[in-house]
Amino acid sequence: xxxxxLPIRTRFAPSPTGVMHVGGVRTALFSWLIAQKxxxxxxxxxxxTDKVREVEGSIExxxxxxxxxxxxxxxxxxxxxxxxxxLQSKRxxxxxxxxxxxxxxxxxxxxxxSKEELEEFRNQAKADKIPFLYRNHRRESVNTxxxxxxxxxxxxxxxxxxxxxxxxxxxxxxxxxxxxILIKSDGYPTYxxxxxxxxxxxxxxxxxxxxxxxSSTPKFLNLYEALNIQRPILATLPYVMSIDGQxxxxxxxxAKDILQYAKEGYLPEAMINFLATLGWNDGTExxxxxxxxxxxxxxxxxxxxxxxxxxxxxxxxxxxxxIRRLSLDELYRRVHDFWPESAKQASEKYKMQILxxxxxxxxxxxxxxxxTSYFFDEPKPNWDxxxxxxxxxxxxxGEIMGLLKSAQIALSSSNNxxxxxQQNLNTLLETTGQKPAVLxxxxxxxxxxxPFSPALNETLSILGPEKVNSRLKLAIDIAxxxxx
RNA sequence: GGUCUCAUCGUCUAAUGGUUAGGACACCAGGUUUUCAUCCUGGCAAUCCGGGUUCAAUUCCCGGUGAGAUCACCA
Numbered sequence: 001x002x003x004x005x006l007p008i009r010t011r012f013a014p015s016p017t018g019v020m021h022v023g024g025v026r027t028a029l030f031s032w033l034i035a036q037k038x039x040x041x042x043x044x045x046x047x048x049t050d051k052v053r054e055v056e057g058s059i060e061x062x063x064x065x066x067x068x069x070x071x072x073x074x075x076x077x078x079x080x081x082x083x084x085x086x087l088q089s090k091r092x093x094x095x096x097x098x099x100x101x102x103x104x105x106x107x108x109x110x111x112x113x114s115k116e117e118l119e120e121f122r123n124q125a126k127a128d129k130i131p132f133l134y135r136n137h138r139r140e141s142v143n144t145x146x147x148x149x150x151x152x153x154x155x156x157x158x159x160x161x162x163x164x165x166x167x168x169x170x171x172x173x174x175x176x177x178x179x180x181i182l183i184k185s186d187g188y189p190t191y192x193x194x195x196x197x198x199x200x201x202x203x204x205x206x207x208x209x210x211x212x213x214x215s216s217t218p219k220f221l222n223l224y225e226a227l228n229i230q231r232p233i234l235a236t237l238p239y240v241m242s243i244d245g246q247x248x249x250x251x252x253x254x255a256k257d258i259l260q261y262a263k264e265g266y267l268p269e270a271m272i273n274f275l276a277t278l279g280w281n282d283g284t285e286x287x288x289x290x291x292x293x294x295x296x297x298x299x300x301x302x303x304x305x306x307x308x309x310x311x312x313x314x315x316x317x318x319x320x321x322x323i324r325r326l327s328l329d330e331l332y333r334r335v336h337d338f339w340p341e342s343a344k345q346a347s348e349k350y351k352m353q354i355l356x357x358x359x360x361x362x363x364x365x366x367x368x369x370x371x372t373s374y375f376f377d378e379p380k381p382n383w384d385x386x387x388x389x390x391x392x393x394x395x396x397x398g399e400i401m402g403l404l405k406s407a408q409i410a411l412s413s414s415n416n417x418x419x420x421x422q423q424n425l426n427t428l429l430e431t432t433g434q435k436p437a438v439l440x441x442x443x444x445x446x447x448x449x450x451p452f453s454p455a456l457n458e459t460l461s462i463l464g465p466e467k468v469n470s471r472l473k474l475a476i477d478i479a480x481x482x483x484x
Numbered sequence: 485g486g487u488c489u490c491a492u493c494g495u496c497u498a499a500u501g502g503u504u505a506g507g508a509c510a511c512c513a514g515g516u517u518u519u520c521a522u523c524c525u526g527g528c529a530a531u532c533c534g535g536g537u538u539c540a541a542u543u544c545c546c547g548g549u550g551a552g553a554u555c556a557c558c559a
Binding site for chain 2: 214308
């Protein structure tokens with residue numbers, strides 16, 4: 001078989017039952033990477049056959065999430081394609097046709113039992129301590145399909161041994177094969193049935209899905225045989241687990257909406273990098289991967305077999321790395337919604353200068369206000385910060401006032417560039433005979449009243465002499481009052 | 485309970501039938517004129533247990549143990 005001739009087609013097929021969280025996103029990402037790497041097609045299909053669990057607005061959320069990450073699809077919801085429609089609820093005729101074929105071939109039959117009767121069978125099996133198998137209760141049935149009743153697959157129990165692109169060779173015995181429902185009594189197909197039909201019709205070559213499907217795979221294999229269709233390459237992805245618990249990360253375990261990370265100031269580059277390296281690596285010591293590098297280097301056979309925990313601290317670190325990697329222009333575009341309210345009136349040039357100063361200090365873009373608000377607003381003095389300071393607490397109020405006054409004089413004669421300000425500060429160190437720890441601390445505090453700030457000379461330079469002078473003056477006034 | 489899967493520092497992982505078991509995050513300590521961050525240096529820390537095969541096992545085999553999944557008219 002010549003693999004270069006096979007067009008790779010992968011899909012992401014979520015059900016619209018809520019927001020997207022990290023596990024689902026990673027499945028989408030890996031499927032997308034495989035397609036991109038091989039110049040293939042990535043399809044977005046929506047599996048909305050459970051009308052009870054469906055949540056309105058989910059499809060939009062899914063699309064928005066994928067778009068935020070830059071995971072684009074070439075066929076599917078929103079854009080159509082040769083295999084439209086891509087919404088399963090619009091494909092009921094197709095499933096019905098294939099179901100009828102199975103009925104005709106004697107591989108599907110009407111389930112005659114009520115839910116109560118089935119429940120009875122299950123309880124009995126439990127009491128007898130034997131596994132429940134529906135096929136033990138098959139009746140000799142006619143090959144007709146009463147559409148108000150569920151349609152079941154007539155399975156052909158046998159052992160299976162198959163290859164999984166991630167897990168390697170897997171095997172099961174015949175006892176896991178049972179007669180499952182193909183079409184529910186409400187007329188909608190089950191996932192077990194319709195995903196097989198759709199994957200076949202859409203020419204899917206690689207099916208990536210998470211670990212919980214591993215035990216139902218034999219059922220699918222049995223169905224592939226009954227339909228006489230070739231199965232795609234199967235790849236099972238290990239779970240993403242919550243950091244503390246041992247549980248698969250799901251909605252109930254506090255898994256966040258992926259878009260929440262966007263709101264919290266994370267970059268899609270960081271999220272992609274993080275998710276890709278959660279359970280995959282290229283065998284080198286590289287930690288930072290761009291999307292292009294991932295497309296180039298990604299491969300199924302290097303995916304980990306065991307589940308990985310979602311470590312948000314690592315994500316945070318990666319986000320900082322990616323923030324630093326962006327050009328200032330690009331970062332400026334990204335932080336658009338994160339400036340403090342008071343920055344609204346400020347000029348682009350001013351904000352750009354400030355951004356350049358704090359770029360190395362941002363872990364997320366949401367850190368922007370706390371790092372920059374005193375550039376836009378007059379900060380509220382809090383003399384407590386002076387009194388509690390490691391160095392300043394040793395000085396009396398007179399000494400502090402003296403330092404502030406000397407600073408006021410020295411800085412008023414500066415040119416306003418960072419370099420000459422630094423020279424003046426250096427001179428001031430000599431004339432006052434103070435250590436930088438003391439002198440710079442007091443100036444920094446009364447200028448910013450912030451717990452931390454960028455290099456002093458640059459901060460002063462960007463603020464400009466007027467603001468510097470007025471804030472020093474205000475501090476001197478406060479000190480004067482205290483000393484009385 | 486039946487069936488299936490997995491198992492290297494706290495976390496993400498690399499490697500190999502022979503290595504001082506490597507890297508990264510986190511944490512701790514030190515350095516870069518104040519703070520915070522970056523950056524640099526150093527430190528802490530792992531092959532689940534028991535057998536077998538072998539000159540040699542973390543690696544191969546078997547058995548435990550632990551963890552997870554699944555056994556729906558959910559996907």
